Amino acid sequence: MAGPLSVPVPQQERSRVTAERFITAALDLLRNRTFAELSVADIAAEADRSIGAFYQRFGSKDDFLEVLLTAYLERACAWAAEPRQKTSASEVLAVHLDHSFGELLANKNLWHAGLQRSAAEPGFWARFGDVGQRIAELNLAAIERSAGRSLDVNERQRLALARQVFNSVINNQIINAPGPLQLDDPKFLPELRALALRIAALD
Known part of the structure; x- marks a missing residue:
């Protein structure tokens, strides 16, 4: 019998969590760096997510602002x-x-x-x-x-x-x-x- 961890998480929920990770990561980085100094790669690394996942959700860094x-x-x-x-x-x-x-x-x-x-x-x-x-x-x-x-x-x-x-x-x-x-x-x-x-x- 499958345990509770085997229940698949809905894609929408995973997407929301990923988006929140990007937002939290960026806000944390902005405590010490300007927005111009931040790259998408920096944000993705801090969020422990891929650059592609960022662009899938936010389109561009300007949109992300x-x-x-x-x-x-x-x-x-x-x-x-x-x-x-x-x-x-x-x-x-x-x-x-x-x-x-x-x-x-x-x-x-x-x-x-x-x-x-x-x-x-x-x-x-x-x-x-x-x-x-x-x-x-x-x-x-x-x-x-x-x-x-x-x-x-x-x-x-x-x-x-x-x-x-x-x-x-x-x-x-x-x-x-x-x-x-x-x-x-x-x-x-x-x-x-x-x-x-x-x-x-x-x-």
């Missing part, structure tokens, strides 16, 4: 959906800003590649609009739960502006690295967070 960014944003979406202890609206926003900064700092080379691509393709970020919208809606819902009410139009506009300023400053640092503070400066996040909280003025 979109897969990586989608995985990154889906992870952010999952984090935003997790329930958290109820605190003030400003405290919830601060937690979200801190988490976003930490993830961007840890995945700086991936985000840098996305920013470079968007400079060459102005409509690039629109491809991630759906997941970006879900993240914004989940973040807003968490803030409104803490506030115990729905935000009015002016509050939502201030919140959107606060996030825009926060993200724009970080993006500029990642792509251009201007002074006076760098991303790894201990004062960078506290100063930027305080600015965003003042703009949002939720409490």
Whole structure:
């Protein structure tokens, strides 16, 4: 009688696992290398899969960048959906800003590649609009739960502006690295967070 290990794994499941191995491998490599420095061979070797298997699933390295960014944003979406202890609206926003900064700092080379691509393709970020919208809606819902009410139009506009300023400053640092503070400066996040909280003025 055949044991459980002899049961064939569906091709679709094997393909999904292989794709996830490539994604995990690439994200790990991008901690220390830029996307431009990575070759498909590097990614395949790290994933312990063949180069052919990569091209079968992703088509090209450029297409794979979109897969990586989608995985990154889906992870952010999952984090935003997790329930958290109820605190003030400003405290919830601060937690979200801190988490976003930490993830961007840890995945700086991936985000840098996305920013470079968007400079060459102005409509690039629109491809991630759906997941970006879900993240914004989940973040807003968490803030409104803490506030115990729905935000009015002016509050939502201030919140959107606060996030825009926060993200724009970080993006500029990642792509251009201007002074006076760098991303790894201990004062960078506290100063930027305080600015965003003042703009949002939720409490």
